[in-house]
Amino acid sequence: MTMDRERSVSAADLTDDVILRPRAERPTTGWRQAVYTASGGKINPGVSEEEAARNALLRRVRRHLPGAHQVAISSLKGGVGKTTVSAVLGLTLAEHRGDRVVAVDANPDAGTLADRLSGETGVTVRQMLDNLGTIDSMTAVSHYTSLAGRLQVLASEQDPAMSEAFNRAEYEAICAVLARFYNIIITDSGTGLVHSAMEGTLALADSLVVVGSPTVDGASRASKTLDWLVAHEYAEQVADAIVVLCCDRVSPEIDQDRVKAHFESRCRAVVEVPYDAHLATGGRLDLGAMREPTKLAFLELAALIADRFNA
Template sequence: MARRTEPDPSTWWETYGHRLEGEPVGPPPAPEKPDEPDEPVERQHPQQMSTARPFEPNLPDLSEDAVLKPRAARPRSGWRRILYEVTGGRVNPGPGTAEESRQELLGRIRSPLAGAHRVAVTSIKGGVGKTTVATCLGLTLAENRGDRAVVLDANPDAGTLADRLTGDSRVTVRELLDDLDQVQTWTDVSRYTSLAGRLQVLASEQDPAAGEAFRRDEYERVCALLGRFFNIIITDSGTGLVHSAMEGTLSQADSLVVVGAPTVDGASRASKTLDWLVAHGHDRLARDAIVVLSCDRSSAEVDGARIREHFAGRVRAVVEVPHDPHLATGGRVDLARLRPSTADAFLELGALIADAFDVRAGARRR
């Protein structure tokens, strides 16, 4: 009979003790392997590898122009606007050539300006629309820019600028001169001006016999004060070129507008104005001037092309302002009542003035 072999007590618990604790029957688990070093990077799974790209400082930005897809601009006038609105924007023919040209002029008018820019509007001859040009230029710049603009009537002979803009000439430049030392703030200045839309208006003395003539030193003092509060200062000067205020106007001007007409006398007087400027040391102003031909008076017998060619060879630009029934009344000017061609002519004039901002802003170059 075979002899029964008893288990070694020292190993019995390791072999059978798990049955008492409810563990499944089976061989004991294999001992854990010691930690192995991490796999090299090249042996890792592709999903475990870093996919971050190195920083590139010159990547394109996410500005509106870069992110939005190109789309046709919304038309704002004519049949194109009507079609766009009737179809709820589903049909967009885009702006026409005239509207695109107008937007380009507005972009130029809104050029940034540091400091003050002084514009002189003058003519050796009266009755050619000088005050009308100063009025419409001031309104055009003021209504289409975000800064401050003022138009000053420097006519020593009871100018009509305020009548064409606000009808209020009770307070004039003479009162401002009398109180000049007390004017320290924008609120102080505004007491001496009237408002036409966004344009501030400083009237001239309405009774020449009531006070002394407007002198050069007085104009320069007023202009220096206005330069502290306004970005654009437009001066409607008198018709004479030799009076004292005109000397101050020309000495301070950054830009010059010479007004004439497409007539024999209107064109010849504008040309003589340029001759006078050159003869009296203002050749730079004459070369950079803008000649405005006011077409309220015109004749089929006059060769308009020859007049334009003459001035185009002498000055920076020539602008023709067509006849406009609203301006012809001589009453108060409202830009909204101008014919589109007239409004576009003054937009062109305003853009030509603004073209000089980047090279003349706030600078006295004499």
């Protein structure tokens, strides 16, 4: 019996979790941080429940990703915050992870993703398509992207006549190249679900995010987006989707809990993004200028995306 035990035990059993005694997390905010700092680290009151919850989200966000993961952000209705969600999710993932994240504007109607992130739209996905055969390194890719913090951004074609030619085959060709150099690819899709590029987006997506709002029209269109997806054989993606409700427009006449419950019954999770004056400007987005509840909501969204990294 002793020999059997010896054979079943190996060096792999000596993990950090087994050897190291549990230690209280170091507080980084409020009076807890003040006490810790003033005592030179000798007194550690631990972290608050709020900080512990945030740290738990961060651990999920930083989960190991073995390969490329593609995220599709979609909505049947424009003006509900789809581009904002795409942009801030990208900023959040890039900020808290050590790998490469790129946001792609696949909107056929001169999308504004690059405007909201880097302000650079001179080089677009069309130029990259025209030179795909020459892209053999990260340096070559960077000729066609702009930088917003640690997030890379690929702008959409600003000429509507040209952007209409951006079809499924071209989108898939772009993603095939990006997947060689980036760990996470976030696609800001157009509002036209029947557009050819949207077919490619849905076909390649590992995670699906549907954006709506807790209003009559915003909730209805988001639910109709799910109906359309189910009717077109994307039922599995809908069941695993995340619905983001942008709460920049709220009314006491709307039963917000009932709206949330409706989408929770249809999808994996619902994230509510609270009103934020910085997001409402429609201008350049900066994580540092957002309210803490807003950043926490997007951290929750990023964690839900990361939960599927090993799926």
